Amino acid sequence: MTRRIDVTGAGGVRLAAWEFGDPPKAEHGDPEREAATGHAESGFSGVLLLHGLMGRASHWAPTARWLSERHRAVALDQRGHGRSEKPPRAAFTREAYVEDAEAALEQLGLGPAVVIGHAMGALTGWQLAAKRPDLVRGLIVCDMRASALGAASQREWTEWFRTWPVPFATLADVRKWFGEDDPWVERPNPARGEFYAEVMAESPDGWRPVFDPEQMLKSRETWVYDAHWEELAQVRCPTLVVRGLDGELGRAEAQEMVRVLPHGQYAEVADAGHLVHYDQPEAWRAAIEPFLDGLREG
Secondary structure: OOOEEEEHHHOHHHEEEEEOOOOOOOOOHHHHHHHHHHHOOOOOOEEEOOOOOOOOHHHHHHHHHHHHOEEEEEEOOOOOOOOOOOOOOOOOOHHHHHHHHHHHHHHHHHHHEEEEEEEEHHHHHHHHHHHHOOOEEEEEOOOOOOOOOOOHHHHHHHHHHHOOOOOOOOHHHHHHHHHHHHHOOOOOOHHHHHHHOOOEEEEEEEEEEEEOOHHHHHHOOOOOOOHHHHHHHHOOOEEEEEEEEEOOOHHHHHHHHHHHHHHEEEEEEEEOOOOOOHHHHHHHHHHHHHHHHHHHHH
């Protein structure tokens, strides 16, 4: 089952949230409360999944499906992404992204929830946890750095977008370029090609991204120039920091993040790059499931 739920984000931006599996059935609980909150008081919790920059909720579908066996798992298309609204004059600030996630938890009745975020979505997750500890009972940070990336990084991304040979004639061309031909690819990576194929839509002249690259750059420039250690230190809930061994988050920085977090834990996934949950879905599950079980038992 795939079900869309509409959410109203900051500034009235319309957001699409998605359930990719049937929520667990209630064994006990107050039917009126279950109707109001969208989930039952039967020992399972809500989970909100936040994709990274240029991602979309469907990238979480395999994770959400196994999570739905024991949780109500909802993935959010963040503003400017997927099926959510992309208003030209909307705010693409950190505050807007955090407020959107906050609105999703409240409107879907998921809180206090476990928030699982990849890259930019992970940053949104820990900023939300610092701001609204009442809404976040556990956090998983997937391959996101706390240190500042700097102006050079933003310039590299601007230039990278200009190298994209859009429109692509076919989805096979998308997969090949992002999986093999992209100058940022060190060795063939079919999972990366599939990841980007999922964020393309057919237009009259070929396949183009469902997002506006300029909006992506606006989103990115609101966090790349700053370090985010202070907000990380304010996260009071149990937090698991996960990195792919070939990802963007180095081991030393990941372990420092765990040290800074009041209740931090660490996990790594072998043979995975930045797209940890997409590269190695089974190893990703093995890395995070014990943490989730601990939250459930706690």
